[in-house]
Amino acid sequence: MLSSYRQIFAAPGTLAFSSAGLIARLPISMTGIGIVTMLAQLRGSYGIAGAVSAVVALSVAALGPQVSRLVDRYGQRRVALPATGLTVLAAAALLLCAHYGAPDWTLFVCAAGVGMMPSTGSMVRARWAHLYSSEPPRLHTAYSFEAVVDEICFIVGPILSIGLATSVFPEAGVLCSGIFLTVGILLFTAQRRTEPPIHPGAHRAGRSAIHSSGLQVLVLTFVATGAIFGSVEVVTVAFAQEQGHTALASLVLAVYALGSCLAGVVFGTLRLKGSMAGRFLGGNAVMAASMVPLVVVAALVDGTAGLVALGAALFVAGLSISPTLITAMALVERLVPAAQLNEGMTWTTTGLALGVALGSSVAGWVVDGSGAAAGYWVPLAAALFGALTALAGLARLRAGLVAVATADGAAATAAEAAAGSATGGPEA
Incomplete structure (x- = not known):
């Protein structure tokens, strides 16, 4: 490894x-x-x-x-x-x-x-x-x-x-x-x-990278992912407070991040095949499914046992985060022109930041109105939105990847032809 x-x-x-x-x-x-x-x-x-x-x-x-x-x-x-x-x-x-x-x-x-x-x-x-x-x-x-x-x-x-x-x-x-x-x-x-050197096309890039339909799909899913993060943080603190163990909230959330961290380490050693767009959809689907145990645990288990069970559920939920985000960044690198790579990657983090702000706000309202256990419906709803967005945008992602592959092939052919002309190849 x-x-x-x-x-x-x-x-x-x-x-x-x-x-x-x-x-x-x-x-x-x-x-x-x-x-x-x-x-x-x-x-x-x-x-x-x-x-x-x-x-x-x-x-x-x-x-x-x-x-x-x-x-x-x-x-x-x-x-x-x-x-x-x-x-x-x-x-x-x-x-x-x-x-x-x-x-x-x-x-x-x-x-x-x-x-x-x-x-x-x-x-x-x-x-x-x-x-x-x-x-x-x-x-x-x-x-x-x-x-x-x-x-x-x-x-x-x-x-x-x-x-x-x-x-x-x-x-x-x-x-x-x-x-x-x-x-x-x-x-x-x-x-x-x-x-990295400044790409030759950087000064000619008139439109923002966000005009890429594939990037728009990624940003929307990142808003949903950010909403998961923001709402899980707020609701978990509130749940720990209701159980009389507020100080344990940071440990429970650290376990959530630990699951993602370990998954990222393992994922980086894998040699993956198949479509990146399909893996991205799968990651969002698993992320949505992993939110369901949080709702069940919060509703059925109280006290210290509830926090322990919640920590275990969050660890499992964290396993899908890093692989999904890693795949998303790889998609940005393929979908966005090299001259706009920094901007394209920043749009995804922008979506994440907006989602965190939205998720934490909505979760706070739900917790105030219905209690911490009900608050875990917020990350579940956000995860379902992310999975549905990835599903609806799958065709756009695949089309974008095909377009890039076609453009790369045409550029390579043109470069070979130019090199042959310059060196006086057989046809010359």
Whole structure:
């Protein structure tokens, strides 16, 4: 198993840019929860805290693809550095406004600026695609590794952010996320030899990558997946609180991420055959089926036993996450032109962020109105929507893959013909 992962790091510089990408990605999971924890302590209002955090999520969703579009056109270093600078300035202003009791509206203005944060995950995957686009097995393993890194970020980040904010000082979590972003991006952009060159068609790309019908299908399913994540988190915390074991919620959710992490490690070693579109549909279907036990456990089992059973159900549910997301990223790499790869990958994470915001909000309403056990119907509904969307869009995904394969074949034929003419082949 480990030999598959050793192979992808054989290329010079791969370990350096992937490690730097891990540091730069931690703020994604630290910033939102850090803002909530900070403002809940400083302002005494979860309403304001949640609203400001939601503005950050919406800002990332709106500005993230545009920043990545600039990355495609001008290169990772030229765009990521100034975008990071603007993000850090906005975060610093948010900390100062929170600390010194500035009016609430200033918090929202500063939060909107945090959305300039560059999508490090997309830039890391673009480097892997540049290195291994001609070697699908290695690219599959590389994408699997990055999915595991994502899970590590979402396990460690919130715990670190909450711990710092509650044990050091309220602003510590957000401050630490800003430091991680700055250090990570500086280290990442310093790796010049692995930075993908600007694609010749980047400056001619008039329309956004989101006009791809196949990418639209992926983004919609990612909204559903994000809604699963956001709602499971909120409902699980509420369920643990109802059982009198609130502190165990983080452990139960960590088990959920652990299942996904382990599945990603194993999935990366497999040599898969068949249609990626079919695997993506299968992954969404399994994800939907895995939500059913959550509803049953929450309804029938109480107390500590209920949390243990819920943890087991979440571990099983997590097994389908990484394989589905890995397949989705591989589909983006095939469906989106190389000149728009960063933007295409960022659109999927944008869908994920929107889904998290939507799922957590709806789950909160259901929990308030009907209790935590009823809340698990929200991730089930979101998962069913994702599976149905994948099914309805299967033809689009397959058509997109066929179109890309045809275009690649035509380009290869043209290149061979040009090479033959240039060298004076037999026909000449």
